[in-house]
Amino acid sequence: MTLDSRQITKNDLFVALQGALLDGREFIPNAIKLGACAVLSETKQSEKHGLITEQNGAVIIHFYQLPKILSKLASRFYFPAADCHKVIAITGTNGKTTIATLLANSLTLLNQKSAQMGTIGNGLFGELSDSLNTTLDPLSVFSCLRDYHVKGAKYTLMEVSSHGLAQGRVSALPFHSAIFTNLSRDHLDYHGTMQEYAQAKKMLFDEFPLQQRIINLDDEVGGTWLAGYSDAITYSAMGKRTDSHRYLSVNNVSYLAQGLSFKFESSWGNGSIMAPFYGDFNVANLAAVITQLLAEGFTIAEIEKTIPHLDTVAGRMEQYYFSQQQSTFVVDYAHTPDALEKALVALKKHSKTGRLICVFGCGGDRDKGKRAEMAKIAEAFADKVILVDDNPRTEPAEQIMQDILSGFTQPQQIDCIHDRKQAIVKLLADSQENDLILVAGKGHEDYQIIGETRIDYSDRLLLASLQHLENKKTDL
Structure with missing residues (x-):
């Protein structure tokens, strides 16, 4: 069952939607030629709903408002009899990828085969393939879940x-559990207002048969939702709890050279955690992970043993240390004002000496309002700021940079280097002892979009190659 006629093989079902850019009905002949035995064809005319026609031996069923029921059709198609394994949803502006990855990692270490779907890819843990969108189309979602189910996944x-x-x-997804992380400005080009953005997120907690609702008590929006869910479980990285909900509350956080340590109290008992991660937001991310594991019945002893062995998440506060300069680059996906502030504040706590340098840009054809906001944050928390291109897309890169510069009180102090590689190489050459350099915005991404062209580029691969070059010189 597919939306892409190019993927059709013999006896497949082709779904032809009328999209904003392409009309899938134009590809029906090609789908039939490739072997489609049936077609669901979207119609905008209610009177044509249910009309059945035939073309070259294939049945074409005309469907009114097909996109609205596509998820339910995909559910029945891929899981006609067997129940799906447990699917845990993570939503919020920041933290989704880290929490999903750390949970998949934790569950795998706890002998529960797990898969993940999201920004950095889809697949069984450790076997991810690239994803173009955070959340796939309905057919792809259920197709992937069926694949993981067959391979023995207990969780996605x-x-x-x-x-x-x-x-x-x-x-139509029967989510087992949902985690809400936080809400800050993002995607207003799509939702229009923060209220509409919040309401879209809240759908997950209102419209699905959840067994567990796990909500960040530290987030203002999450706090306002709690009154409506007597069964909710709260987590807090700031020592908060309520008397009316099950909870996990973190205290005694220490910021160490090699990561974090903290203690927690919870409805399941108290514990102590050591973790190879950085920043307050990762305390919150780990609190969410631990809360979900406790809700699933894992013991505190099991969790305390598992967390120190978790892997760092690609492009999420990922460190690259250069011994010759004694400086550290940190690659992070922070591309919103809130995420950038949290990353800078976090690094400030872990670095007692040296400069904190911030490298960032903003994407083109996206929310322009956040550009000046991010400038104010970078100026407030970093000792030095370098502006670079993110994904300019079809906007002039120079105009994007000017929009960002408008947010600085001293724009003359800001270095503007459009080419990310050039900026990073220069910073490495000019870095001083104990400098901490945040390279924000791209994270795990291995491309840039300039105009309508997608080019190969990765901050992570560049820094890894520079590290390798330094090690090679040291060996010589």
Whole structure:
């Protein structure tokens, strides 16, 4: 069952939707030629609903408002009899990828085969393939879940975006649990207002048969939701708890050279955690992970033993240390004002000496309002700021940079280097002892979009190659 006629093989079902850019009905002949035995063809005319026609031996069924029921059709198609394994949804502006990855990693270490779906890819843990969207189309979602189910997955950790919820891409998914991380400015080009953005996220907690609702008590929006869910479980990285909900509350956080340590109190008992991660937001991310594991019945002893062995998440506060300069680059996906502030504040706590340098840009054809906001944050928390291109897309890169510069009180102090590689190489050459350099925005991404061209580029691969070059010189 597919939306892409190019993927059709013999006896497949082709779904022809009338999209904003392409009309899938134009590809019906090609789908039939490739072997489709049946076609569901979207019609905008209610009187044509249920009309059946035939073309070259294939049945074409005309469907009114097909996109609205596509998730339910996909559910019945891929899981006609067997129940799906447990699917845990993670939603919120920041933290989705880290929580999903750390949960998949934790569950795998606890002998529960797990998969994940989201920004950095889809697949069994450790076997991810690239993903173009955080939340896939309804057919791909259920096709992937069926594949993981057959391979023995007990859990899938799914990042669920506001777009995915608003567009009904997961409307028929029987989510077992949902985690809400936080809400800050993002995607207003799509939702229009923060209220609409929040409401899209809240759909996950209102419209699905959840066994567990796990909500960040430290987030203002999450706190306002709690009154409506007597069964909710709260987590807090700031020592908060309520008397009316099960809870996990973190205290005694220490910021160490090699990561974090903290203690927690919970409805399941108290514990102590050591973890190879950095920043307050990772305390919150780990609190969410631990809360979900406790809710699933894992013991505190099992969790305390597992967390120190978790892997760092690609492009999420990922460190690259250069011994010759004694400086550290940190690659992070922070591309919103809130995420950038949290990353800078986090690094400030872990670095007692040396400069904190911030490298960032903003994407083109996206929310322009956040550009000046991010400038204010970078100026407030970093000792030095370098502006670079992110994904300019079809906007002039120079105009994007000017929009960002408008947010600085001293724009003359800001270095503007459009080419990310050039900026990083220069910073490495000019770095001083104990400098901490945040390279924000791209994270795990291995491309840039300039105009309508997608080019190969990765901050992570560049820094890894520079590290390798330094090690090679040291060996010589």
